[in-house]
Amino acid sequence: MERVxxxxxxxxxxxxxxxxxxxxxxxxxxxxxxxxxxxxxxEQHGKITDGKITEFQAVIKAAFKVD
Amino acid sequence: MERVxxxxxxxxxxxxxxxxxxxxxxxxxxxxxxxxxxxxxxEQHGKITDGKITEFQAVIKAAFKVD
Amino acid sequence: MERVxxxxxxxxxxxxxxxxxxxxxxxxxxxxxxxxxxxxxxEQHGKITDGKITEFQAVIKAAFKVD
Amino acid sequence: MERVxxxxxxxxxxxxxxxxxxxxxxxxxxxxxxxxxxxxxxEQHGKITDGKITEFQAVIKAAFKVD
Amino acid sequence: MERVxxxxxxxxxxxxxxxxxxxxxxxxxxxxxxxxxxxxxxEQHGKITDGKITEFQAVIKAAFKVD
Amino acid sequence: MERVxxxxxxxxxxxxxxxxxxxxxxxxxxxxxxxxxxxxxxEQHGKITDGKITEFQAVIKAAFKVD
Amino acid sequence: MERVxxxxxxxxxxxxxxxxxxxxxxxxxxxxxxxxxxxxxxEQHGKITDGKITEFQAVIKAAFKVD
Amino acid sequence: MERVxxxxxxxxxxxxxxxxxxxxxxxxxxxxxxxxxxxxxxEQHGKITDGKITEFQAVIKAAFKVD
Amino acid sequence: MERVxxxxxxxxxxxxxxxxxxxxxxxxxxxxxxxxxxxxxxEQHGKITDGKITEFQAVIKAAFKVD
Amino acid sequence: MERVxxxxxxxxxxxxxxxxxxxxxxxxxxxxxxxxxxxxxxEQHGKITDGKITEFQAVIKAAFKVD
Amino acid sequence: MERVxxxxxxxxxxxxxxxxxxxxxxxxxxxxxxxxxxxxxxEQHGKITDGKITEFQAVIKAAFKVD
Amino acid sequence: MERVxxxxxxxxxxxxxxxxxxxxxxxxxxxxxxxxxxxxxxEQHGKITDGKITEFQAVIKAAFKVD
Structure with missing residues (x-):
């Protein structure tokens, strides 16, 4: 059960x-x-070019099991 | 006007x-x-299985009028 | 390079x-x-009418270059 | 002494x-x-109508003892 | 329904x-x-002069509809 | 898979x-x-009586599946 | 001008x-x-007794000049 | 009832x-x-020496009645 | 004394x-x-080019008196 | 003295x-x-099974010296 | 090792x-x-006079050992 | 355009x-x-020795492009 x-x-x-x-x-x-x-x-942010959204940027944390 | x-x-x-x-x-x-x-x-989080998103989890608060 | x-x-x-x-x-x-x-x-919130989402409301900050 | x-x-x-x-x-x-x-x-917020505050809205948490 | x-x-x-x-x-x-x-x-803060509150300062955000 | x-x-x-x-x-x-x-x-807080901790108070959120 | x-x-x-x-x-x-x-x-909180507010509790920070 | x-x-x-x-x-x-x-x-933090926790550090606020 | x-x-x-x-x-x-x-x-952040800081970016709020 | x-x-x-x-x-x-x-x-959270805590989960940050 | x-x-x-x-x-x-x-x-803030920074104000916490 | x-x-x-x-x-x-x-x-913090700052410590996040 113990895991990291x-x-x-x-x-x-x-x-x-x-x-x-x-x-x-x-x-x-x-x-x-x-x-x-x-x-x-x-976080969710992005880039605007000529008044339009040209990039959607998502900051995430992703977790994985350490063997 | 008063309500909860x-x-x-x-x-x-x-x-x-x-x-x-x-x-x-x-x-x-x-x-x-x-x-x-x-x-x-x-909050927005989720589950990953075999390197793919298999669940989108959204934490929300929802408000309703108390009679 | 200096800009605001x-x-x-x-x-x-x-x-x-x-x-x-x-x-x-x-x-x-x-x-x-x-x-x-x-x-x-x-922020992300919205309006509910008759148990359905009827408005999606997104609070954003948008930045523009000052001449 | 133990209570919830x-x-x-x-x-x-x-x-x-x-x-x-x-x-x-x-x-x-x-x-x-x-x-x-x-x-x-x-939280403390409210509604404005014709440039006047027409609603004061207070978000609170209230706690009660569980029997 | 769409508005800003x-x-x-x-x-x-x-x-x-x-x-x-x-x-x-x-x-x-x-x-x-x-x-x-x-x-x-x-935010709610204020000024003190001679041990008394002489100013109540409230930081607020106020929203208006953009035509 | 859909659940609340x-x-x-x-x-x-x-x-x-x-x-x-x-x-x-x-x-x-x-x-x-x-x-x-x-x-x-x-949150974790507590009560002190005569310089000793007499109550440990833990604020928690607990989630259960809605049928 | 320098002060603490x-x-x-x-x-x-x-x-x-x-x-x-x-x-x-x-x-x-x-x-x-x-x-x-x-x-x-x-912070703003308080005590409730028999369904009525019996204490208003305000947490504040107050600053004074160090000589 | 009034106290600080x-x-x-x-x-x-x-x-x-x-x-x-x-x-x-x-x-x-x-x-x-x-x-x-x-x-x-x-806050709860601590010191690690040779891969073991050698200090548990707890930041607390403690309140006392002002006479 | 009243001002905004x-x-x-x-x-x-x-x-x-x-x-x-x-x-x-x-x-x-x-x-x-x-x-x-x-x-x-x-906020304080910045840009890195070829392993060196090439831009210091400071997010500030600046307040002015409304006449 | 300089270290990372x-x-x-x-x-x-x-x-x-x-x-x-x-x-x-x-x-x-x-x-x-x-x-x-x-x-x-x-962060401190955990898993509940049949009304009992079956896992204690602690999110930590651990820092090590970069050579 | 125990200290405050x-x-x-x-x-x-x-x-x-x-x-x-x-x-x-x-x-x-x-x-x-x-x-x-x-x-x-x-916190870092300051005073502006005639469009120039005339005071830099730094809010700090400083810790000392209690004997 | 897609990058991480x-x-x-x-x-x-x-x-x-x-x-x-x-x-x-x-x-x-x-x-x-x-x-x-x-x-x-x-975060910005530091060490004090004999009433003087002897270390400035800056906690930063630095981002790099994943190939």
């Missing part, structure tokens, strides 16, 4: 939506880290 | 999106509580 | 989604302000 | 003052809940 | 009370801004 | 320790609520 | 109102401390 | 546990201050 | 230091706003 | 107590990281 | 810089308090 | 100033991490 998780803090960026930004961050992390178990969204 | 609202704290969970998670929480609450008037999203 | 930005605090409201609410706020601001460069979402 | 309290989150609304809004919330709660012991004010 | 509000951050000061300080801020804003709809109190 | 939890805010009090205070709150809640799934400690 | 202030944290209690609670705290402090210059209200 | 409390901010340190650290702080304060009535734990 | 201040939220950017970034923001604001009375630093 | 520490964010889980959860996290980290110097507890 | 620290909350003011303001507060405290061991900066 | 950043949390320590402490942290990180893009200062 480590949290990573990541910023995902997408042209489409905040949820896509979150997915980008998690999928990138999953390439090098095994055992990702949950995530938390801590 | 009560706030409930709920966690909605969806496989699809955070907004769907919020909707699940409100629709479940609406089954037993009348007069729901507004909600506030206080 | 000013932040506006806005509340966008949409019937569709939080992201649409954010877009409404930014597009309205872009009609009178030039040089909008980024935004931050600070 | 439950906290309710309420929003009281008054045309007169924030303290009247707090009192409204507590008196309404006292109609159905026994053993209210303390309260905490967490 | 702008928030102003103001500090009202009164010799009498915090509520009077809030009213001063809102009435001053109402002279130049139309459509003020709600306010939020974010 | 409700959070309760409780204050447990014990003469022994903060963990005992948390346990008291959860065991009291479990008498009337089924499906308690997790808890969060949000 | 020290802040005290006080809890004033009144049967009448939050502002009276703030005044009690400041007047008590002014009996032993000279040069009180400003105060900040950080 | 003063809060002290203390850091207790123990080799054994956080609760022992809290007790150390309160017992030290009780040697010079009468009328300590309650405490709040605001 | 308005707060602006600004981001100053400098190549030299955070204090220079604060000064840039205030001096820019002073060109169009009269009666600036105080400021508060709310 | 890096902070890790970890979640320790124990069946026994929060302090045991903290110890688990630190001992796991100490297997791969040298020079751990201090830790901070940032 | 007390924290003071101070506001240092300087015409030169925030760091000078911090130093002023600490040096003033050191005249009457022995054993100051660490400090934390909690 | 990772944030590191670091504590830089300097005998000279907070900005020097920030620089130390970033330069140390830049030795092993490529693509550092921005930083945020989250």
């Amino acid at each position: 998780y480590k949290k990573l803090e990541l910023v995902g960026i997408s042209e489409k939506s905040f949820e896509d930004a979150v997915k980008n961050a998690i999928e990138k992390a999953a390439k090098t880290v095994h055992g990702l178990a949950w995530f938390e969204v801590t | 609202y009560k706030k409930l704290e709920l966690v909605g969970i969806s496989e699809k999106s955070f907004e769907d998670a919020v909707k699940n929480a409100i629709e479940k609450a609406a089954k037993t509580v009348h007069g729901l008037a507004w909600f506030e999203v206080t | 930005y000013k932040k506006l605090e806005l509340v966008g409201i949409s019937e569709k989604s939080f992201e649409d609410a954010v877009k409404n706020a930014i597009e309205k601001a872009a009609k009178t302000v030039h040089g909008l460069a980024w935004f931050e979402v600070t | 309290y439950k906290k309710l989150e309420l929003v009281g609304i008054s045309e007169k003052s924030f303290e009247d809004a707090v009192k409204n919330a507590i008196e309404k709660a006292a109609k159905t809940v026994h053993g209210l012991a303390w309260f905490e004010v967490t | 509000y702008k928030k102003l951050e103001l500090v009202g000061i009164s010799e009498k009370s915090f509520e009077d300080a809030v009213k001063n801020a809102i009435e001053k804003a109402a002279k130049t801004v139309h459509g003020l709809a709600w306010f939020e109190v974010t | 939890y409700k959070k309760l805010e409780l204050v447990g009090i014990s003469e022994k320790s903060f963990e005992d205070a948390v346990k008291n709150a959860i065991e009291k809640a479990a008498k009337t609520v089924h499906g308690l799934a997790w808890f969060e400690v949000t | 202030y020290k802040k005290l944290e006080l809890v004033g209690i009144s049967e009448k109102s939050f502002e009276d609670a703030v005044k009690n705290a400041i007047e008590k402090a002014a009996k032993t401390v000279h040069g009180l210059a400003w105060f900040e209200v950080t | 409390y003063k809060k002290l901010e203390l850091v207790g340190i123990s080799e054994k546990s956080f609760e022992d650290a809290v007790k150390n702080a309160i017992e030290k304060a009780a040697k010079t201050v009468h009328g300590l009535a309650w405490f709040e734990v605001t | 201040y308005k707060k602006l939220e600004l981001v100053g950017i400098s190549e030299k230091s955070f204090e220079d970034a604060v000064k840039n923001a205030i001096e820019k604001a002073a060109k169009t706003v009269h009666g600036l009375a105080w400021f508060e630093v709310t | 520490y890096k902070k890790l964010e970890l979640v320790g889980i124990s069946e026994k107590s929060f302090e045991d959860a903290v110890k688990n996290a630190i001992e796991k980290a100490a297997k791969t990281v040298h020079g751990l110097a201090w830790f901070e507890v940032t | 620290y007390k924290k003071l909350e101070l506001v240092g003011i300087s015409e030169k810089s925030f760091e000078d303001a911090v130093k002023n507060a600490i040096e003033k405290a050191a005249k009457t308090v022995h054993g100051l061991a660490w400090f934390e900066v909690t | 950043y990772k944030k590191l949390e670091l504590v830089g320590i300097s005998e000279k100033s907070f900005e020097d402490a920030v620089k130390n942290a970033i330069e140390k990180a830049a030795k092993t991490v490529h693509g550092l893009a921005w930083f945020e200062v989250t």
Whole structure:
């Protein structure tokens, strides 16, 4: 039952939506880290160009089990 | 004019999106509580399985008028 | 390199989604302000009518370059 | 000595003052809940109509002893 | 249904009370801004002279509809 | 997969320790609520009498599944 | 121009109102401390007896000039 | 009924546990201050030496009645 | 004695230091706003290029008296 | 004198107590990281099964010296 | 190993810089308090006169060992 | 356009100033991490010896692009 998780803090960026930004961050992390178990969204911001949103930026923490 | 609202704290969970998670929480609450008037999203987190988001979890407060 | 930005605090409201609410706020601001460069979402809440979400309300800060 | 309290989150609304809004919330709660012991004010906001305050809204937590 | 509000951050000061300080801020804003709809109190502080409160200072945010 | 939890805010009090205070709150809640799934400690305070701690008070949120 | 202030944290209690609670705290402090210059209200809570507010409790910080 | 409390901010340190650290702080304060009535734990941290916890540090506020 | 201040939220950017970034923001604001009375630093961040700090960014609130 | 520490964010889980959860996290980290110097507890939560606490979960930050 | 620290909350003011303001507060405290061991900066604000910063104000907590 | 950043949390320590402490942290990180893009200062504290500041400690988050 005793186990330990480590949290990573990541910023995902997408042209489409905040949820896509979150997915980008998690999928990138999953390439090098095994055992990702949950995530938390801590900030949502973005870039504006010519009066339009051109980037959705999501700051997340993602936790994985430490072997 | 004098009136009182009560706030409930709920966690909605969806496989699809955070907004769907919020909707699940409100629709479940609406089954037993009348007069729901507004909600506030206080946390957004979720579950990761095999490197993919498998649950969107939204913590909300929902307020209803007390008769 | 030295430059200054000013932040506006806005509340966008949409019937569709939080992201649409954010877009409404930014597009309205872009009609009178030039040089909008980024935004931050600070609160997400909404209105409930008859047990359904009828308004998504997003509080944002939007920053523009001061000439 | 061992005992447990439950906290309710309420929003009281008054045309007169924030303290009247707090009192409204507590008196309404006292109609159905026994053993209210303390309260905490967490937010103070209100409504403006024609440039005048027409509602004082106080968000409070009120705690009562669980039997 | 789609609409946008702008928030102003103001500090009202009164010799009498915090509520009077809030009213001063809102009435001053109402002279130049139309459509003020709600306010939020974010800080309450004040000045002390010779061991007595000589100023009540209320920091508020006031929101108005953007046409 | 879609499900909804409700959070309760409780204050447990014990003469022994903060963990005992948390346990008291959860065991009291479990008498009337089924499906308690997790808890969060949000505040830790207590009472002092004659220079000794005579009460440990733990404020917690406890979540249970809504059927 | 160089000067230093020290802040005290006080809890004033009144049967009448939050502002009276703030005044009690400041007047008590002014009996032993000279040069009180400003105060900040950080918390507002109170006691409920038989469904009525019987104590208004204001937590404040009060600053005085250090000679 | 009208009374005033003063809060002290203390850091207790123990080799054994956080609760022992809290007790150390309160017992030290009780040697010079009468009328300590309650405490709040605001931070919990500690020292690590050779991969083991060698100090538990608890930051607390302790309140006493001002005569 | 009754008066009202308005707060602006600004981001100053400098190549030299955070204090220079604060000064840039205030001096820019002073060109169009009269009666600036105080400021508060709310965030400090910056840009890194090739492992060196190339921008100091200070987020401030600056308050001026409303006539 | 000039030196740099890096902070890790970890979640320790124990069946026994929060302090045991903290110890688990630190001992796991100490297997791969040298020079751990201090830790901070940032969250305390846990799992409930059949009305009993079955997991104590402590979120901590642990800092180690970077060579 | 068991020891207790007390924290003071101070506001240092300087015409030169925030760091000078911090130093002023600490040096003033050191005249009457022995054993100051660490400090934390909690707020940075200042005064503006004729569009220039004329005071840097740093709010700090300074801790000293209690004998 | 889609990209992901990772944030590191670091504590830089300097005998000279907070900005020097920030620089130390970033330069140390830049030795092993490529693509550092921005930083945020989250805490400023320090050590006092014989009534003088002997260490400036800056807690920062530094973000770099994940390939």
